[in-house]
Amino acid sequence: MFGSLPSVVRNHVAALRMLLVFTVLLGIAYPLAVTGVAQAAFSDQANGSRITQDGKTVGSSLIGQSFNLPKKNPDDAEEVAQPDPKWFQPRPGGYDPLVTGASNLGPNDEGLVKTIKERRAAVAEFDGVAPEDVPVDAVTASGSGLDPHISPEYAREQVERVAEARGLDAAAVRKLVEDHVEGRVLGFLGAERANVVELNHALTAMK
Amino acid sequence: MNDTLAGWLQILALVGALALTYRPLGDHIAHTLTSAKHLRVERFAYRLGGVDGDADQKWSVYLRSVLAFSAVSVLFLYAFMRLQSHLLLSIGMPAVTPGVSFNTAASFVTNTNWQSYSGESTMGHLVQMSGLAVQNFVSAAVGIAVVAALIRGFTRRKTDRVGNFWVDLTRIVVRVLLPLAFVFAIVLVAGGAVQNFHGVDSISTLIGDHQSLTGGPVASQEVIKELGTNGGGFYNANSAHPFENPNAFTNWLEIYLLLVIATSLPRTFGRMVGDNRQGYAIIAVMGVIWAASVAIVTVNELHSVSSQAGHVAGGMMEGKEQRFGIWGSALFAVSTTLTSTGAVNSFHDSYSPIGGGMTIFNMMLGEIAPGGTGSGLYGILILAIIAVFVAGLMVGRTPEYLGKKLGGREMKFASLYILTTPAIVLVGAGLAMALPGERAGMLNTGAHGFSEVLYAFTSAANNNGSAFAGLTVNTDWYNTALGLAMLFGRFLPIVFVLALAGSLARQQPVPATAGTLPTHRPQFVGLLTAVILIVVGLTYFPALALGPLAEGLS
Structure with a gap:
């Protein structure tokens, strides 16, 4: 069908056709097959290892969350949110899955x-420990x-503070x-x- | 178990797994590249593609097929990204800008996977899985195809034919990459990597805040990103993202995957040239360099060498994930920069001066220990030719490698190959430093800022794709300059390799004599390692002295 075209054109037409073949095989059939098996065999993992509470998704056990006090003025972008003593605190960060990456x-x-x-x-004061004891x-x-x-x-460093803020027995939290x-x-x-998310999730069940 | 013992076991388990794979996978790839039989599905692909599966191509025709396939791929990807808002599964993403589209198309077709965009806020699912991930497969296969042609140059005699590009490409995809990718994609999902077609789900967190949980066909892309030494993350955080790399086992598996093909190819080489010892010599050189690099980076990170931030914090955990720790991060960083992968599970910009500098040096070595899929082997074979040539000069006889004479023509191609990448890196980095606007893209100041720019051009020209990610690269200038660096850094060397393959294939082999340099003994392993370090050291020392060395010594 392309026999009359110059060889350079024929070469590129063949290249395009091969690319389309690969696109169907590798770009459509393959990911759909993986998705099919993944959803059938490992649907929990494939959908993001979600944690639920009262039937509602409250997070993923793989994705960290912030545990801050509400801002005094929610519209003030300058105001730095303060950590809530009632929760175990994660590593520093914004925990927004739409803006991932490092400093x-x-x-x-x-x-x-x-x-x-x-x-x-700040952490030493918040948890009531010596500054040199704060882990990396x-x-x-x-x-x-x-x-x-x-x-x-x-995690251990935060036990006393969380127990006190929640009025719980420190031994139970430990x-x-x-x-x-x-x-x-x-x-x-x-x-x-x-895992801070799982730990805090378990905390909500403690009386 | 203490940290040191666990770290050592992690490394030994990796080496053990790679050693177990060396023979079966290397032999399988050799069989794939030499078998006379086509599979039915492959014949069907040739018919759909309109190519002749039984033709044997001259090197120039082989090259034209590589270039045509890559050119079409760049244009196709570019159009795909520009039009994504009109396509299915765009999950609300607008068309990608022209600068990013060009840069990304060049990046994925050249097996670089440099990313000047954030996946989670730029690319819809269809572009990721049917555009970018397809190139993850085929760009890796192109590298193996090119080295297959080079090996045929050594094994064939008095012919102008080096194989059939379409057959090599198709077979590597169908018989090697696709089956491995499928199996390990499922393993990654079982470990926690996500694989779905969700858009962004807005949820209410434990304290009632809003969080946007992202989804996507991640595992199927993650696996070929490592296996094909691509490195382009589904998300901006790349393999540090818990949905791409959820735990320490998947982390170990991803390191294994990004090394496994490149470390098995020396076996393929030995097998095809009919002397497995030749493959052992090559893998030994790769192993020595890799092990030394792992040691240097791990020690520098563990001890926060020359890092004030590390000393104040009590460790080098800035930019690293708790679940991987220092050992799992350093092992990944070395392996990703010594291959052409460029995936990251921790951010090299925040590494200690010598640890981070080592990741730059790894790429400067030309990514040959073990290097990218195919590109690592052809890179080290070119250096082996240089080593044989140097040895020949010492004793004053015409050098030969595997029975093929290395005359003026062969050495010209080898030299051009060696000169291309440094020229692109140093000219590119020099230009960026000379332009005030581009210099301002540095996040860090002083020597570390220069390292960011040097890293960017080293990464692009060597088709790595990792970054000292502080540098602001989503500008027209960087998108264009780095895009060109990737294209020239990929295809000029391929031109020289295939020309060399043609030149070697034409020769009648000369019989080995008492004066022939044996290329399978420890002596040659030492010679080749020294040549690699000296050639690279002399080329890049001044640039390294201005960046990581200056920072490490100050």
Whole structure:
């Protein structure tokens, strides 16, 4: 059909036709097949590992959330939201899945150094511990800006404050934290951690 | 278990898994590239595509097919993004701007996957899965096809034919990439990666705030993003995003996937040239460089070397995820920059000066340890040719590699290959630093700011795609300059590789004599490693001295 065209044109027509073949195979059939199997076999994971409460989705166990007090003036973009003492606090960050990413500040950036010092002082005062005891994950922002996890140390540090703010028995809250401390995957992959969203979700069930 | 032991086990498990895959996958790819039989589905594809599956192409025809396929792909992707608001599944995203569309089309077709956009706020599901993810497959297959032609240059004699591009491309997709991608996509979903067609779901959080949960066919794209050493994230946070990389196991698996094809290809090479020891020598060089790089980055990150922020914070966790920790982040960072992947699970801009500098140096090595799918192997084979040539100069005889003489013509192509990428990197970074507007795109100041610009051009020209992401690159100038750097950095070397393949295939092999340099012994492994480090070191030392070295020493 294209026999009469110059070879350079024929070559590009063949290239386009091959691309369309691949687009159908790899761009439509393949993702649909993966989606089909995923939804049939692992629908919970495939849909974002959602956490529900009273039948309503209240988050994903993979995506961190902010646990701040309401702003005094919700329309004031300048006002910095303050952490709510009744909740376990995540790592610093905005937790907006529409704006993911890191600070990208360099290892010797003066602004970053200053921010870390401020975070350390603020967390120490908030949790009532010595500044040098505040763990590293409490003063650094994650790569995704959505990190749902904190270190077990940071979770333990927050027990007294949460228990007091909620009028709960500190021992019971401490047990809840220990129940939520996850070891390394298969014993050796990654780091130990506690999931703040799951921890706080469990907290809502405590009387 | 303490952190150090766990970190070591993680690395050893990775090396063990790759070692177990080396022979079966390498042999399978070799069989795929040499088998005389077409599968029925492949014949059907050739018929639909209107190509002759039984033709054997000259190197120039092979090259024209590569370039035609890539040119059509760039135009197709560009149009796809410009028109996305009129298409299905756009989840409300407007048309992508011309600058970003050009940059992204160049980026995905060249296996770079540099991203000057944020996926979650720019690309609809259809563009992601039917545009970008398709290129994740085929751009990886193009790299393997090109190295297949080069290997045939060594194995064939007195012919001007180096294989059939359409057959190589189709077979690699159908017999290698697609089956692996399908299986591991399901594994990723089982681990927690999402795979759905939801738009943005607005939910009420535990404290009653609004949060927008994103969806998408993520796992199917994530798996080929790693397997094909592409690296373009569905979301801006890339493999740091919990929906792309939910836990430490998927993290380990993604590192394995981004290394597995490139580390198995030396076996394919050894198998096709009929001497498996040649493959062992190449993988040994790759392994030595990779291991050294893992050690350097991990140590610098663990000890916050020369980082004030790290010392004040008590560790280098800025830009890293708690679930991966330092070890899992450093291992990923090294593997992604030594291949042409460029996916990130932590943000290199906030790495320690030498740790971050090492990720730049990894790319400057030309991504050959083990490198991108196919491109890593052809890159290191060019350097092997240079090493053999250097050895030949020392003893004053015409060098030969695998029985093929390396004369003036062959060395010209090898030299041009070696010179292309540094020229693009250094000219590009130099121009950006000379222009005040472009200089202002740096987020950080001083030496670290320069590193951001150097990283960008190194990443683009080497088709990596990772970034010191503080740099503001979504401007017309950077979109255009980096887009051109990616295109030239991909296709000029391919021109030289295929020309070299044609030149080698024409020769009658010379028999090995007592004076022939053996290229499968530890001696050659040492020689090749030294040549790689010296060539790259001399080329880039001044630029590195202005950026990461200056920062690390100050």
